[in-house]
Amino acid sequence: MSETQAQPILEIRDLSVSFPAGRSARFMAVDGVNLSVYPRQTLAVVGESGSGKSVSAMSVLQLIPIPPGRYERGQILWQARPTAEQSEASDATDLLKLSDRQMRKIRGKDIAMIFQEPMTSLNPVYTIGDQILEAILLHQAVGREQAVSIATRALSDVGIADPTARLREYPHQLSGGMRQRVMIAMALACQPRLLLADEPTTALDVTIQAQILELLRHLQNTKDMSVLLITHDLGVVAENADSVAVMYSGRVLEYGSVMSIFQRPLHPYTNELLKSMPVLGRHADRLPTVRDGATAPDDFPPGYDVAPHQVEVSPGEHYGGADAKLHEVEPEHWVLCKATTEETRKKATLPRVTFRREPVGTDA
Numbered sequence: 001m002s003e004t005q006a007q008p009i010l011e012i013r014d015l016s017v018s019f020p021a022g023r024s025a026r027f028m029a030v031d032g033v034n035l036s037v038y039p040r041q042t043l044a045v046v047g048e049s050g051s052g053k054s055v056s057a058m059s060v061l062q063l064i065p066i067p068p069g070r071y072e073r074g075q076i077l078w079q080a081r082p083t084a085e086q087s088e089a090s091d092a093t094d095l096l097k098l099s100d101r102q103m104r105k106i107r108g109k110d111i112a113m114i115f116q117e118p119m120t121s122l123n124p125v126y127t128i129g130d131q132i133l134e135a136i137l138l139h140q141a142v143g144r145e146q147a148v149s150i151a152t153r154a155l156s157d158v159g160i161a162d163p164t165a166r167l168r169e170y171p172h173q174l175s176g177g178m179r180q181r182v183m184i185a186m187a188l189a190c191q192p193r194l195l196l197a198d199e200p201t202t203a204l205d206v207t208i209q210a211q212i213l214e215l216l217r218h219l220q221n222t223k224d225m226s227v228l229l230i231t232h233d234l235g236v237v238a239e240n241a242d243s244v245a246v247m248y249s250g251r252v253l254e255y256g257s258v259m260s261i262f263q264r265p266l267h268p269y270t271n272e273l274l275k276s277m278p279v280l281g282r283h284a285d286r287l288p289t290v291r292d293g294a295t296a297p298d299d300f301p302p303g304y305d306v307a308p309h310q311v312e313v314s315p316g317e318h319y320g321g322a323d324a325k326l327h328e329v330e331p332e333h334w335v336l337c338k339a340t341t342e343e344t345r346k347k348a349t350l351p352r353v354t355f356r357r358e359p360v361g362t363d364a
C-alpha cells in the first residue's frame with residue numbers, strides 16, 4: 001500500500017519544543033515539525049547533531065524532561081490500527097495529552113524506544129532476565145512461566161545463542177553488541193507497533209551494525225512493526241528506510257521517499273548532507289554541529305554564511321524563514337520554502353543526481 005492510500009500509524013503535527021537559553025530566553029529545539037510514520041514502513045530522520053531528531057522522537061513518549069523542556073504546540077497523533085478507509089485520523093490519540101499513567105501503558109507496549117547507548121535502557125544491578133521479565137509482566141497478561149518463554153524467544157529472535165543462560169547474566173557480562181541486542185530484545189518482547197530507534201547502531205562496529213539493521217528489517221516484516229529511525233548515516237538510510245526527513249535547526253527541511261530525496265534533493269542543505277555520503281574507500285565525515293540553539297555563522301555547514309533557512313538560493317527561491325512551509329513540489333516530496341515558485345517546481349525536474357552507494361572502506 002502506498003503512503004498516499006494508508007493512514008499513518010503516527011503523525012507528528014506542528015510540534016514545537018523549547019528549552020531555556022540563558023536566564024529568560026528560550027530556544028526552539030523543535031520548531032513546527034511535521035512527520036508521519038506509516039504501517040510497516042521505516043521513516044529515517046537525518047540531520048546533524050543538535051538538529052532536533054532525538055527531541056522529536058522522545059516527545060512521542062513524553063520523555064522530554066519538563067521543565068526545563070516545554071511542549072509549545074503541536075499534536076502527536078497515534079493510531080495503532082490505522083485503516084485505509086479512514087479519511088481523517090479522527091479517532092487517533094494525541095500522545096501529548098496523555099497523563100503519566102496513560103503514557104506508561106503505551107510506553108514499552110505499543111511504542112518502544114531503543115537508544116545508541118544500551119545502558120540507557122539496561123540497569124546494571126539486575127540480570128537481563130529480571131529486566132526483560134519485568135517489561136513483559138507489566139504489559140502482557142501472562143504468568144511468570146510464559147513470560148520466561150517469551151523472553152527466551154525474544155533473545156533468540158535477536159540472534160543471541162543460549163538465551164536461557166543469558167537471562168541469568170548481568171549487563172556488564174555482555175559485549176557491547178550483545179547488550180545492544182538485549183536492549184532490542186527487550187524493546188521487541190512486547191511486540192510494539194512502533195519502534196523509535198535513536199542511533200541504535202552508531203556505537204557498534206560495521207559488521208554488528210549490519211547484522212542488527214538486518215535483524216530490525218526482518219522483525220519489521222514478520223512482526224508488522226513501523227520504525228522511526230534516527231541516524232547520521234545516509235548509507236543506513238538508503239538501505240533501510242522507505243522515507244526520509246532531513247532536519248536542521250529544529251525544522252524539517254525536506255521530506256519524501258528515499259528515492260526522491262536521494263535522486264532529486266531540492267534543499268541546499270540536503271545537497272550538503274548527500275555530499276557527506278560515504279564513497280568508495282572514504283568514510284563519511286560527521287556533519288558539523290549546531291550548538292544549543294546558537295545561530296553564530298561558525299555553526300553552519302561549510303558554504304553557508306547564514307542558516308540555510310535564510311539563504312536566498314536564487315532569485316525567487318527562498319528556502320525557509322519563519323514564513324516558510326513544507327510544500328509538496330512533486331508527488332510525495334516536500335521541501336521547506338516560502339512558496340512553490342515555478343523555479344522550485346522546475347528544480348524537481350532537473351537532471352537526476354546520480355546516487356551510488358559503495359561499500360565503506362573497500363579498496364577501489
Ligand SMILES: Nc1ncnc2c1ncn2[C@@H]1O[C@H](COP(=O)(O)OP(=O)(O)OP(=O)(O)O)[C@@H](O)[C@H]1O
Binds near residue numbers: 020
Ligand atoms: N534536556 C535538555 N535540556 C536542554 N537542552 C536540550 C535538552 N535536550 C535537548 N536539548 C537541546 O535541544 C537541541 C536538539 O537536541 P537533539 O538531542 O534533539 O538533537 P539531535 O538532532 O538528536 O542530535 P544528536 O544527533 O547529537 O543526538 C540541542 O540544541 C540540544 O542541546
